Amino acid sequence: MGWRLALRPYVLIVPALLLTCGILYPFGLGLYYTLFDFSASKPQPDMVRFENYETVFTQEAFWNSAWVTVLYAVGAAVVETVLGVAVALLLHRSSLVGRVLEKILILPLMIAPVIAAIIWKLMLQPSVGVINHLLEPFGLGGVQWTDTPTGALLSSIAVDVWVYTPFVAILALAGLRSLPTSPFEAAAVDGARWWYTFRRLTLPMLWPYVLVAVIFRFMDSLKVFDIIYALTEGGPGDSTVVLQIRAYLEAIRFQRYSFGISYTIVLWAVVYLAAMVLVKHLGKIQRKAAEVK
Amino acid sequence: MTMRKRLLGWLADAALILYFVFALFPIAWMVILSLKPTNELFSTYFSFSPTLDGYRTVLGDSEGIPFVRFFVNSLVVSVGAVVLSLLVGLPAAYASARWRFKGSENLMFTLLSFRFAPELTVIIPLFVLYQKLGLFDTYVGMIWVLQLVTLPLIVWIMRSYFADLTPELEQAALLDGYTRKQAFLKVALPLVKPGVAAVSLLAFIFAWNNFVFPLILTSNEAQTVTVGALSFLGGDRPKYNLTAAAALVSVVPPLLLALTIQRYLVRGLSFGAVKS
Amino acid sequence: MIVLRGISKTYGRTTALDDLDLEVREGEFFCLLGPSGAGKTTTLKTVAGLEQPDSGTVELDGKDMNGVEPYDRGVAMCFESYALYPHKSAYDNLASPLRSPRHRLPAVQARERIGETAELLGISALLDRPVGQLSNGQRQRVALGRVLVRPARAFLLDEPLSHLDAKLRQQMRAELKAIGAVRRTTTLYVTHDSVEALALGDRIGVIRDGRIVQTGTREEIWYRPYDTEVARAFGRPRINLLPGAVAPDGGFRSADGEVELPIGAQASCGTQVLIGVRPRDLTLGEGPGHELTGTVYVTEVLGRSVEVTVRLGEQHVSLVAPRGDATGLRPDDPVRLSVRPENLLLFEADRPERPGRRIGP
Numbered sequence: 013m014g015w016r017l018a019l020r021p022y023v024l025i026v027p028a029l030l031l032t033c034g035i036l037y038p039f040g041l042g043l044y045y046t047l048f049d050f051s052a053s054k055p056q057p058d059m060v061r062f063e064n065y066e067t068v069f070t071q072e073a074f075w076n077s078a079w080v081t082v083l084y085a086v087g088a089a090v091v092e093t094v095l096g097v098a099v100a101l102l103l104h105r106s107s108l109v110g111r112v113l114e115k116i117l118i119l120p121l122m123i124a125p126v127i128a129a130i131i132w133k134l135m136l137q138p139s140v141g142v143i144n145h146l147l148e149p150f151g152l153g154g155v156q157w158t159d160t161p162t163g164a165l166l167s168s169i170a171v172d173v174w175v176y177t178p179f180v181a182i183l184a185l186a187g188l189r190s191l192p193t194s195p196f197e198a199a200a201v202d203g204a205r206w207w208y209t210f211r212r213l214t215l216p217m218l219w220p221y222v223l224v225a226v227i228f229r230f231m232d233s234l235k236v237f238d239i240i241y242a243l244t245e246g247g248p249g250d251s252t253v254v255l256q257i258r259a260y261l262e263a264i265r266f267q268r269y270s271f272g273i274s275y276t277i278v279l280w281a282v283v284y285l286a287a288m289v290l291v292k293h294l295g296k297i298q299r300k301a302a303e304v305k
Numbered sequence: 306m307t308m309r310k311r312l313l314g315w316l317a318d319a320a321l322i323l324y325f326v327f328a329l330f331p332i333a334w335m336v337i338l339s340l341k342p343t344n345e346l347f348s349t350y351f352s353f354s355p356t357l358d359g360y361r362t363v364l365g366d367s368e369g370i371p372f373v374r375f376f377v378n379s380l381v382v383s384v385g386a387v388v389l390s391l392l393v394g395l396p397a398a399y400a401s402a403r404w405r406f407k408g409s410e411n412l413m414f415t416l417l418s419f420r421f422a423p424e425l426t427v428i429i430p431l432f433v434l435y436q437k438l439g440l441f442d443t444y445v446g447m448i449w450v451l452q453l454v455t456l457p458l459i460v461w462i463m464r465s466y467f468a469d470l471t472p473e474l475e476q477a478a479l480l481d482g483y484t485r486k487q488a489f490l491k492v493a494l495p496l497v498k499p500g501v502a503a504v505s506l507l508a509f510i511f512a513w514n515n516f517v518f519p520l521i522l523t524s525n526e527a528q529t530v531t532v533g534a535l536s537f538l539g540g541d542r543p544k545y546n547l548t549a550a551a552a553l554v555s556v557v558p559p560l561l562l563a564l565t566i567q568r569y570l571v572r573g574l575s576f577g578a579v580k581s
Numbered sequence: 582m583i584v585l586r587g588i589s590k591t592y593g594r595t596t597a598l599d600d601l602d603l604e605v606r607e608g609e610f611f612c613l614l615g616p617s618g619a620g621k622t623t624t625l626k627t628v629a630g631l632e633q634p635d636s637g638t639v640e641l642d643g644k645d646m647n648g649v650e651p652y653d654r655g656v657a658m659c660f661e662s663y664a665l666y667p668h669k670s671a672y673d674n675l676a677s678p679l680r681s682p683r684h685r686l687p688a689v690q691a692r693e694r695i696g697e698t699a700e701l702l703g704i705s706a707l708l709d710r711p712v713g714q715l716s717n718g719q720r721q722r723v724a725l726g727r728v729l730v731r732p733a734r735a736f737l738l739d740e741p742l743s744h745l746d747a748k749l750r751q752q753m754r755a756e757l758k759a760i761g762a763v764r765r766t767t768t769l770y771v772t773h774d775s776v777e778a779l780a781l782g783d784r785i786g787v788i789r790d791g792r793i794v795q796t797g798t799r800e801e802i803w804y805r806p807y808d809t810e811v812a813r814a815f816g817r818p819r820i821n822l823l824p825g826a827v828a829p830d831g832g833f834r835s836a837d838g839e840v841e842l843p844i845g846a847q848a849s850c851g852t853q854v855l856i857g858v859r860p861r862d863l864t865l866g867e868g869p870g871h872e873l874t875g876t877v878y879v880t881e882v883l884g885r886s887v888e889v890t891v892r893l894g895e896q897h898v899s900l901v902a903p904r905g906d907a908t909g910l911r912p913d914d915p916v917r918l919s920v921r922p923e924n925l926l927l928f929e930a931d932r933p934e935r936p937g938r939r940i941g942p
Contacts, residue, residue: 020485021400025412028397028460031389032415035427035453042430050433095324102321109318113325118570120328122563124514124531127552130538131331134338140545142334145350174331183579186571224578235423238516242535256425263429264521276426283421476631477664479651481727482683495668 042273052267064274073250073258074275081254081279083165084240085233088172093226095173096180097218103181104188114185121178125171129242132171133158161251164244168252171239176232180225187221188214220298227290234283255279338549346546359550368537368544372551375533379555381444382519382529383512386451387459387505394459395501399489401460402467413464416457420576424517427453432521442523450518455508458576462507465577466500467493503569510559530555582607583628583735583769588637590623590791597623598634599791605735607642610758610768612782614775614814620791621771622661625737628769629658641734652683657733661740661771663724665712671723672708675699678731698730701760717744722753729762736768742777754780775815779803787811809928810936812857818888821863821898822855824930833927839894842871846927848940853930855937858920863900865889865907868919877914880907891916 046064048057068074103110103117120128135143136157144155158164191214199209237256240246246253246261253261255275263272340355363372401409431450432441440446470493478488494501516531523532534555537548566573572580583605590598598620605611615621626632628639630651639646646654657678665674675695679686686694699705702722712720721744728736742750742757757763758781772778778785779799786796787807795807806812812820825835829850832843842856875893882888887907890899900918910916929937 021404021406021409024396024400025409027393028416028456029412031393031452031456032412034449035419035456036415038427038430038434039422041434042426045430045433099321099324102317102324105314105317107314107318107321109321113321115564115567116325116329118563118567119332119560122510122514122559123332123556124516124559126516126531127514127534127556128331130534130548130552131335133538134545134549135331135334137545139347140338142350174328178328179574182571183575186579221579224575228575231421235421237424238531241516241520256423259423259425259429260521263425264432269429269433273426273429276423276429279423280426283423284418287418287421471662471664473660473662473664474666476626476629476651477658477660477666477727478677479631480629480656480658481678482652482681484650484652484682487682492666 043277045270046274046277048270050270052269057270060270064271065278067271068274068278073253074278076250077253077255077258077275080165080250080252081234081236084169084172084236084252084254085230087165087169088176088233088236089226089230091169091173092177092180092229093222096177096225097184097222099177099181100184100188101214103185117178117181119178120175121182123175124238125175126238126242128175129168129171129239132167132174133243136167158244159248161248164248164252168236168240168243171243172233172236175239176229180222180229183221183225184218187218190221191217216300220294223290223294223297227287227294230290231283231287234286235279335549335553338546339553341546343544343546359546360554363537363547363550363554368547370533370536370551372530372533372554375528375530376554378444378447378523378527379513379529379531380558382447382451382527383509385444385448386455386512387508389448390452390455390459390508391501391505394456395463398460398463399467399493402464403472413461416460417576419453420457420461422453424453425521428518428521435522442526442528444527446522447518447527447529450522451512451515453518454511454515458508458511458573459504461576462504462573463497463500465572465580466497469580470496500569500572503566504573506562506566507570507573510562513559582640582642583611583767584638584640584643585624585628586638586640588624588627588634588639590620590627590632590634596791598627601637601788601792603786603793603796605767605769606784608765608767610763610770610781610783612778612785613769613771613788614773614778614782614785615788616773619788621773621788622739623791624788625658625739625769625771628735629656629737630654631658652681655683655734656737657728657731657735658737659724659728659739659741661743663712663720665720665724665727667711667713670709670711671704671715671719674712674723675708675726675730678727684731694730695726698726701729701756702726718746718749721745729760732762733766736763736766736770738768738770740772741770743772743774757781776817779815787814806926806939808936808938809855809857809931812926812928812939816859816861818860818899818901820857820859820926821900822857822928823893823896823898824853824855827852827854835894835896837894837896840873840896842925844922844925844927846940848927854940855928855930857926857928858898858924860888860899860901862920862924863898864919865900865902866917866919870919870921870924873918873920875916875918877910877912877916879912880910889916891918 047059047061049060050057103114135141138144147155156163157167195213196209199213235256236254237260240252240254240257244252246257256279259272259275262268262275337351339359341349341353342356342358345353362368366373401413428450435441435446474492475488478492479485483491514531519529519532534548534551537544537551585601585603588598588601601620601624603624613621613624623632627634630646630649641654641656666677672695675698676691678684679691679694699708702725704719704722704726707715707719712723715723721741725741728738742753745753754777770781782799784796784798785802787794787802789810795802795811802811803815809822823835823840825833827846827848827850828834831845832841833846833854833856834841846854848854873893875891878890878892878897880887880889882904885904886901887904888899888901889907889910890897927940929940931937
């Protein structure tokens with residue numbers, strides 16, 4: 013009986029465990045491949061140990077990609093956080109306009125990122141693009157949006173912001189709605205100004221919710237692929253080749269499988285480390301917020 | 306004071322409207338673009354003679370791109386992935402919510418790490434593996450790899466729903482004379498049904514919206530709308546109006562479903578970290 | 582009959598049950614009394630098979646229940662959280678045990694039984710309502726009904742009256758034991774309310790920190806409490822406990838030297854002790870037994886009687902007197918008190934690690 017009882021949960025998770033192994037297997041296989049020089053032109057690979065990683069870290073292309081990735085992730089996460097929290101605060105006022113608009117807040121978020129990139133590509137496109145047409149009266153027509161290195165990166169970030177700002181806004185709004193009302197009533201009775209209330213009450217208590225959103229957004233944008241693939245394909249030049257795009261080019265375009273996977277393993281390690289740091293931070297913030305409440 | 310307050314209110318509303326123009330204009334522009342006839346594509350912006358020809362072309366498979374089949378493929382692999390994840394994930398979510406046992410947390414965190422793992426880490430080896438196994442460009446292959454998207458979502462969120470349910474309900478059922486299986490099916494499951502529905506739809510949306518898996522692991526037979534829509538941009542002469550039509554057709558299912566599960570989105574999007 | 586032997590249960594580092602022994606006799610109404618966190622609910626769930634003890638055995642009607650699933654133990658339990666199925670009506674909640682594979686009562690008979698039970702608990706009018714629409718008190722009665730509706734080897738009731746309003750609670754307390762099913766069935770009743778325990782229990786078990794401290798009839802618990810904690814748990818106002826020491830002649834001498842009682846303590850001279858006397862056993866004015874003198878500190882009218890707090894040296898004692906005897910008492914008035922020697926309880930002094938035990942037979 014004792015062992016049957018202890019076994020019961022395992023029986024229930026066995027299918028999930030098997031499926032998980034089915035996903036872990038290729039991951040392990042990939043890790044194994046990185047120790048070889050496996051490519052389409054060399055189907056019988058030789059063991060090269062850590063040579064792939066050495067090449068990755070000594071390549072200028074890697075450091076360029078890493079830099080672009082960080083710019084993209086930080087840029088997108090910061091803009092989305094600020095804009096998302098602002099939108100949430102405005103919606104939380106729950107004016108008539110806000111109540112109507114809130115219902116359609118999620119629309120961009122539910123559009124596949126690749127489709128979003130297509131949409132923006134069409135809008136930014138020099139010949140049929142509507143953005144330059146709309147900017148013309150302001151003397152800003154003819155901007156080469158995705159054809160300059162800076163423009164391409166900013167455009168990609170703009171698409172990310174367009175898709176994912178609602179994500180931050182939705183979580184922040186849920187946070188705002190779950191805040192206790194008594195501290196705010198007390199502050200109002202004390203005659204506190206809006207800015208003081210916001211700095212001392214709203215923000216510290218809201219921060220854990222926002223941080224969940226930031227963690228999700230930051231880690232997701234570290235591994236951005238769809239948006240850049242559809243919008244710029246990494247161009248012009250190498251200006252938007254983020255790490256996953258680089259890995260794609262190496263592994264699929266140039267069919268250097270082992271080398272391409274090495275890139276993704278490095279990225280995986282970065283994401284993992286970022287997650288550990290951020291989640292630890294989240295724990296601290298949540299404890300602080302609990303004290304404020 | 307009240308005057309100032311009212312002014313601030315208008316300003317706030319104006320700011321909101323500004324954001325929503327930014328959020329909605331691209332979608333509106335897609336609708337406009339998709340209704341343009343090809344010969345007016347480059348010569349007009351907002352005033353043109355609208356036509357449904359673009360949609361007819363896209364859904365008539367006439368450009369050599371079998372978009373209807375892609376649509377069906379998306380449907381099959383997304384539904385398949387969600388069903389498999391539910392079958393496998395519900396018992397696991399229940400077990401890890403109800404019992405503390407060795408390995409449970411490890412499994413949960415492995416699944417969570419899938420959510421944040423760069424997809425290519427798994428796909429490139431799978432690309433090699435699938436060609437050996439004959440799973441390249443097949444439904445089975447796609448449903449398998451989509452588990453990376455759907456399984457963590459379903460297990461994590463359902464666990465948070467089950468954890469919210471007091472175990473005493475099932476204990477009462479046991480003492481009423483029901484077996485554990487019956488207690489799960491008759492008591493626990495009906496109570497989390499709205500959660501199951503919401504998370505299934507959300508998982509469906511994410512599976513449907515996925516791009517990188519079908520891009521690399523399919524070529525034609527099992528290709529989905531996200532990759533299909535992009536292919537209208539390829540070729541010598543990009544067909545912008547058709548691209549817009551294809552893009553719109555492919556976002557209709559997720560958008561419609563998303564509007565039905567608004568209430569449950571917060572928990573779903575945050576993997577159960579935030580409850581509303 | 583329910584027998585628990587040497588039951589221990591820990592959750593991580595906290596010990597819920599610590600070598601607990603308990604015996605509930607056939608047909609008996611047994612009250613388990615203790616503060617929250619003492620292990621009352623865990624005890625019930627262990628009997629029901631919902632919790633697996635780390636060690637020890639559970640026997641029902643003489644059969645070892647190790648390895649027997651909850652649905653095969655034939656016990657019915659009323660949860661403190663009600664544990665009603667929120668998606669079903671009150672009727673379906675009551676019907677749940679009758680429809681289960683264990684009982685499988687035909688619908689007509691089930692309806693009859695549910696009708697009778699609902700009548701008994703005054704919830705007939707609520708049967709069609711979803712439980713979500715019921716008040717806490719109504720839910721609690723439905724939860725109790727789900728237990729009473731079926732035959733069971735034992736009823737396990739976890740604070741089944743705690744959420745009723747005061748009047749209904751008093752009424753249900755009076756009626757509960759008269760219910761036929763309850764009279765016939767071995768019942769283990771958990772409560773934190775000593776009045777309830779005294780009113781209902783054929784026998785009472787006092788549980789503390791996962792152990793049974795004392796088991797006995799209400800008289801045994803009242804007149805021969807195991808220690809100061811048990812003495813404090815029963816009776817309102819609480820028992821008076823005066824600190825002092827055993828004098829050379831075996832009498833009691835209070836710490837401030839103001840109170841002396843010749844009691845013939847069975848303890849060596851100088852032992853630190855507490856002497857206990859219940860407020861209703863102290864009489865105002867002269868009477869049989871020992872006499873004490875003090876001054877009135879405060880009086881509080883409790884309906885027909887009055888609680889008088891009297892200063893004895895540095896200590897305060899309270900007593901309950903008929904209203905007539907206490908009229909005209911003002912603070913600082915001198916008063917005489919008397920107490921019969923048989924109503925005095927002697928305890929060891931409380932220690933940080935455990936309350937003082939009663940001294941004497």
